[in-house]
Structures are given as C-alpha cells and as structure tokens.
Amino acid sequence: MKRTFTVCPYCGTGCMFYLLSDGNRLVGVEPSRNHPVSRGGLCVKGWNAFSFVGHPDRLTVPLVRKDGELVPVSWDEALARVVSGLRSVQGRYGKDSIMFASSAKATNEENFLLMKLARRVFGTNNIDHCARLCHSSTVVGLAETFGSGAMTNSIDCIDKADLIFVIGSNTTEQHPLIGTRIINAAKRGAKLIVADNRVIRLARHADSHLRHKNGSDVALLSGMMQVIISEGLENRAFIDSRTEGYHEFAESVREWTPERAASFTGLSAAEISDAARQYAAAGSAMIFYSMGITQHTHGVDNVRCIANLAMLTGNVGREGTGVNPLRGQNNVQGGCDMGALPDLYSGYQKVADPSVRLKFEKAWGGALLPATPGLPLTLAMNAAARGDLKGMFIMGENPLISDPDQAHVLAALQSLELLVVQDIFLTETAQLADVVLPAACFAEKDGSFTNTERRIQLLKKAVEPPGEAKADWEIICGVAAAAGFYGMKYENTSGIMAEIASLTPIYAGVSHRRLPLAGLQWPCTDADHPGTPILHRERFSRGLGKFVPVTYRPPAETPDDAYPFVLTTGRTYFHWHTGSMTRRTHLLDREENRAFVEMNPDDATKLGIKGGERAVVSSRRGEITVFTKLTDVVPPGVLFMPFHFAEGAANALTNNELDPESHIPEFKVSAVRVRRAG
Numbered sequence: 001m002k003r004t005f006t007v008c009p010y011c012g013t014g015c016m017f018y019l020l021s022d023g024n025r026l027v028g029v030e031p032s033r034n035h036p037v038s039r040g041g042l043c044v045k046g047w048n049a050f051s052f053v054g055h056p057d058r059l060t061v062p063l064v065r066k067d068g069e070l071v072p073v074s075w076d077e078a079l080a081r082v083v084s085g086l087r088s089v090q091g092r093y094g095k096d097s098i099m100f101a102s103s104a105k106a107t108n109e110e111n112f113l114l115m116k117l118a119r120r121v122f123g124t125n126n127i128d129h130c131a132r133l134c135h136s137s138t139v140v141g142l143a144e145t146f147g148s149g150a151m152t153n154s155i156d157c158i159d160k161a162d163l164i165f166v167i168g169s170n171t172t173e174q175h176p177l178i179g180t181r182i183i184n185a186a187k188r189g190a191k192l193i194v195a196d197n198r199v200i201r202l203a204r205h206a207d208s209h210l211r212h213k214n215g216s217d218v219a220l221l222s223g224m225m226q227v228i229i230s231e232g233l234e235n236r237a238f239i240d241s242r243t244e245g246y247h248e249f250a251e252s253v254r255e256w257t258p259e260r261a262a263s264f265t266g267l268s269a270a271e272i273s274d275a276a277r278q279y280a281a282a283g284s285a286m287i288f289y290s291m292g293i294t295q296h297t298h299g300v301d302n303v304r305c306i307a308n309l310a311m312l313t314g315n316v317g318r319e320g321t322g323v324n325p326l327r328g329q330n331n332v333q334g335g336c337d338m339g340a341l342p343d344l345y346s347g348y349q350k351v352a353d354p355s356v357r358l359k360f361e362k363a364w365g366g367a368l369l370p371a372t373p374g375l376p377l378t379l380a381m382n383a384a385a386r387g388d389l390k391g392m393f394i395m396g397e398n399p400l401i402s403d404p405d406q407a408h409v410l411a412a413l414q415s416l417e418l419l420v421v422q423d424i425f426l427t428e429t430a431q432l433a434d435v436v437l438p439a440a441c442f443a444e445k446d447g448s449f450t451n452t453e454r455r456i457q458l459l460k461k462a463v464e465p466p467g468e469a470k471a472d473w474e475i476i477c478g479v480a481a482a483a484g485f486y487g488m489k490y491e492n493t494s495g496i497m498a499e500i501a502s503l504t505p506i507y508a509g510v511s512h513r514r515l516p517l518a519g520l521q522w523p524c525t526d527a528d529h530p531g532t533p534i535l536h537r538e539r540f541s542r543g544l545g546k547f548v549p550v551t552y553r554p555p556a557e558t559p560d561d562a563y564p565f566v567l568t569t570g571r572t573y574f575h576w577h578t579g580s581m582t583r584r585t586h587l588l589d590r591e592e593n594r595a596f597v598e599m600n601p602d603d604a605t606k607l608g609i610k611g612g613e614r615a616v617v618s619s620r621r622g623e624i625t626v627f628t629k630l631t632d633v634v635p636p637g638v639l640f641m642p643f644h645f646a647e648g649a650a651n652a653l654t655n656n657e658l659d660p661e662s663h664i665p666e667f668k669v670s671a672v673r674v675r676r677a678g
C-alpha cells in the first residue's frame, strides 16, 4: 500500500490527507493529524474522495463530433480540430468571439496556463471561471474597501475570537471542518451570531439567530451600524488612524434606525440592536460569510456593508478578527490569484495597465497582448445567446447545470459554432460539445491549490490517469503547440510555478520546494518570506480602509400573486454542485439520491402536499418536478432547493439578473409557485 500526501479536491477549506493506493488503484483516504487545517479530521466527502477516481464513466479518449455523434479520435486530431475551430471562428467574427472558461477544480499552474493560452496564443481577454457565480461580489467589494478581495484572517484565528458572526454561510455543511471549529469556539464561550433565515446547524449553537428575509442583508447590516454609531460604540481610534470616507458613510446610515431596518428584514428592532451591541462589545470579532451574501443583484453592496461594519468597530488586522469570505471550490482562490479573470493577470494585476502588459509581453515572447478587459462568464453566456459569441473552450465546469436560467444556457450553448469541453466525465455540458478532451483528475497529477485562507498547498500524483487522459496543463500546452506557439513547454508543474512566481508579486517567494507539509499563505514576496496569516495589519492593502456608502435595493424578483414563494438555492452536505463526482460516489449517493425541495409544513398543509410526495415547482423561466421535504428549517413562504440534480435542475427556475458591478446572478432569490404533482 502506498500513501500519497495530497489535497482534498472538494471545498476551499483545503484539508490535506493521504491517498491510499494499491498498484494503480485508489483504495482509501487517511486523515493527517499534523496538518494545520484538517488536524486529524475530514468530512464525509474527504473520506470518500478516492471513490469517483476509478469510476467506469471516466473519459479515457478524446472525442470529436462527426455526423452528429461523438466518436473517439487521436489526440493529434482532437487538438488540430480545437485549434482550427477556434481560429476559424476568430477569423470570421473577430478575436473576441471566443471565450475560455477556466476551472476552480484545476491547479494554480493549469489556471495560469489557460489564461496564458487565451491572452498570448488567442489574443483575447475573454477568460473567466466559476468565481463569477460565487465570490465575484467579494473580489469587487473588498478590493474597493480594503484593496484585496481575499479572506483577511486564518482559520486558526477562530480559536482566538471573542465573537463570531456568520452571515449567509451554512458552514457545517459547506465548509465542514471550519464549521466544527466554530462550534468548538462557541463551546469554549465565544459568542456566536448567525444571520440566515434557515435553521442551519450553527443556528442551534448560536447566542442569537437572526432569521431575516432573503435579500434584506443591506437593511440588517445598516440597522446594526446605525445602532453602533448612535450609541457611540464605534472604534474612534481605528476610524481616525486607519480609514477614510467615514463621515459620508455615517451620514448614509443615519436613516437606518433599528425600527426602519426591522420593517425591511422582518426582524424586531430589539433583535437588530442586540446583535449590534454584542458585535461592537467584543474585543475581537470575526465575520464569516459566503453565498447568502454574494449571490444577489446587490451582492457587492452586501460585501461593502460587511467591510464597513468591521472597520467601524476596528475588527480588521488583528488575530481573531477580520472579514472572512469562505471560498467555495478547492481552488477558486487560486483561479482568481492566477488571473483566470477577464480584467486581471495573475496577482490581481490589471490588464488595462500598460506597464503590467509590457511585463507579460516581455516574458511571453514579445507579441502585443490585448488591452481591453474581456467578458465575464455570465455576460459571455448572454452574448452567445444573442449570437455575438461563437466559440467556447470550457475546462472543468458544467454550466448547463450550474448557470442561471437553464433554458437560456441551453440556447446559448447550442448556438455556438464550436464548443470544446475538457472534463473528467461526460457531463451534461460535455454531451453538447463538438470536441471533448479527457482530463486527469486531482489524484493523477501534480501542482498546487490555494485554499480559502490563501494557503498554497502541494498536490501530489498518486495514480496514473485512465486510458489516454492527460493532466489539464499537458492538454493546454498541447493546444498551444498545435497553434504553433512554442513558449509553453514545461518539464513539470514546478517549472510553471517558477514562471508564476517571476510574474506575480504576491506569489514571488513561492516554489514547490517550499510547499510540502503546510504550504504558504500569500502574500509571500521573496524566497525567505514566511507567508502572511493575517492581512492589513499595519495598513490596508490599499493604504487606508475606505468606507463606502450603500443604498438599499430589493432583489430583482420578489413574490407576487402569480409566484408567491421565495425560492433560494444552494447545497447539501453530501453532494457537490452538478454532482459529476459525488453522484458517482456510492456512499454519498446512497445518503441523498433524488432532487428535492425543502418546504415549511404550514405551507404544505395549505397546498395539500405531503412530505416525500412529488411537487411541481415553476418560475417565469421553467418548471421542474421534485420530491418534497417538509421541515421547519425553512420559514413559511420560503423554499430551498439544492442545484445538484440534473433531473430536477434548480437552475431551470433561477433568475439570470446580475449585480451591475460583479455580474453575479441572483441565485439566492427568485419567485416561484408550487403544486402537487398530478
């Protein structure tokens, strides 16, 4: 039996574990006691992460569509088809008629190379990834207020905090090992405030549980800040020495009396005042948030309010404090860090900045690089639906199930002249492709992932990929070579990291040699730099922290007589997004194997629906049939549905309205109606 120390492929918590293999077959997982994040524990997905790897459905050969059928071809033929297809679309419709979707499931090295391929080889900034659907509101909101869109503190800080405020994060199910740390903190006496209208597990450990209406976070947070200011609980010394823009901001929240905030949130004024006083009174308070905050048409405003609240009370830059967006995918932090974003190179260097472009032009062989920011993923899908975008290269994403408004996405993908999908399984999206490229999965390749606390960790190959499947980085280099570009030849992934370090100041001190065991937290600016567990200690990344006034806006679609329920969508403990991996994992699939909707028993009684029966849920976009779960977890008037199940796809219902600044869709609020399935 061989043991390979590597990184969990699921969530951004970034546990490391040992993969156990017998010859070329994975047989199990063992946790590591010494790892700073996992500390001897794993969640059920981690324990079972070996199981999908050897599944018979794995893609093993390249496929090309001929006479309507996907048929096996050689790698040379597949790569030639990709390059001629992309070039032909560009030749007819312009350089920016193609889009690259990168992957938060792929390594840092692979994300860096895909953005190099898009920009250097195909001359377009149209590159993005699932961060658009996830924490794009954070990247915009925290860059503006703090100067950096990443989690400010470390997971270890949970042990030091006096108070933990969790808003819009179902931490025990979605970041389980962080959830456990928060419960342990509450047990040792730290105060816990949870703001989520579902009775999530953390709510049962909370000192206060605020069940405010979906989409009313700006009102809740503004109300809390009004109380803090009007009662003189703000941290004057911090505001004066570390921030700017305070007076205009304070003026903007003056109208948000707790009574007014109560009328927007459905809470009582006392609940809001009480939460504000508790947060302001804590010596050190951490805020954790996730999709309940970001996935709104006012997602950036939500993030601004959170940053304002933390600065108002001086809860930034110290142990046990901070603004901590929990990053979702195992490498979504890395996907952003590597510049798989339409406006940024690696390390958040702007494509619009001529000196940045010059640096990359010199390093990459001189050719001019495109200067205008490209299309975000969501706008690219809209452009395809309009007929303005004709080619897509999708690495490790499954938008037919994960993007909002499925009918719209299907029309967009079908209208493309070329769709290339590089995945480990023949996903619903891959089934529509013209070319399918078989990729190696996490257990079959080397590289690095960056977790939610900015910790860059080493991924180690344990087994060989199935059939002719190759690591994403090898495939990308193959596409570059087929396109006649010879500046993408690497012996191994540590060579790619050397290039990343040379071009990316926050990764400048990173090399694979330094990563084994516990990794390094960026910024890590030179070879001797120990890494940075806490950001903004002496000064904010942008200098002074910036208070930004926010105006309340309701969600784009609210319930009415025709569609009387609020539908909110998200995840469950056992499954991962579009289910490609977890639904092929026996133990996980056994626990949860059918599409369902959570509904309050009072609503069900009124509609004559029983628990476990099938119900039809419809919105202005579509209709699906799912099983009902009657539960007090959701309040009356609110339904919750995970988006894991293709046969009852929540995204057939969701609304494709976007935040105007981050272009994130409003996955957390749409209006629907329900009836018993006939």
Ligand SMILES: Nc1nc2c(c(=O)[nH]1)N[C@H]1C(S)=C(S)[C@@H](COP(=O)(O)OP(=O)(O)OC[C@H]3O[C@@H](n4cnc5c(=O)[nH]c(N)nc54)[C@H](O)[C@@H]3O)O[C@H]1N2
Binding pocket: 011, 012, 134, 167, 168, 169, 170, 171, 173, 174, 175, 195, 196, 197, 198, 200, 213, 214, 215, 216, 217, 290, 291, 292, 293, 327, 328, 329, 568, 569, 570, 571, 572, 573, 574, 575, 576, 577, 668
């Ligand atoms: N098991 C599992 N774990 C995962 C994932 C998975 O698919 N499965 N996905 C990973 C990824 S990529 C991500 S981004 C994270 C997401 O992690 P989370 O954001 O924690 O997960 P969600 O279920 O999307 O939503 C969290 C909570 O937001 C609440 N909510 C809904 N609307 C609002 C609102 O308006 N305001 C507030 N305050 N709360 C609201 C919901 O009730 C829900 O409990 O999880 C990661 N971890």
Ligand SMILES: Nc1nc2c(c(=O)[nH]1)N[C@H]1C(S)=C(S)[C@@H](COP(=O)(O)OP(=O)(O)OC[C@H]3O[C@@H](n4cnc5c(=O)[nH]c(N)nc54)[C@H](O)[C@@H]3O)O[C@H]1N2
Binding pocket: 103, 105, 106, 130, 131, 133, 134, 135, 291, 295, 328, 329, 395, 396, 397, 398, 399, 401, 402, 403, 404, 422, 423, 424, 425, 427, 439, 440, 441, 442, 472, 569, 570, 571, 576, 577, 578, 579, 580, 581, 643, 650, 651, 654, 667
């Ligand atoms: N309704 C609703 N929709 C949502 C959300 C929501 O809360 N509600 N949340 C959104 C969020 S936060 C996110 S992050 C997105 C996620 O959306 P996606 O990223 O589209 O979802 P995944 O299923 O994680 O897709 C990852 C794909 O990568 C493949 N894969 C795994 N490992 C590898 C690898 O090593 N190489 C390659 N090439 N492929 C690999 C998997 O098989 C899978 O097909 O969904 C979004 N959609």
Ligand code: SF4
Binding pocket: 008, 009, 010, 011, 012, 013, 014, 015, 042, 043, 044, 045, 046, 047, 175, 176, 177, 178
């Ligand atoms: S908490 Fe996240 S990283 Fe840790 S084992 Fe579970 S899924 Fe993997």
Ligand SMILES: [Mo]
Binding pocket: 130, 133, 134, 135, 328, 329
């Ligand atoms: Mo996400």
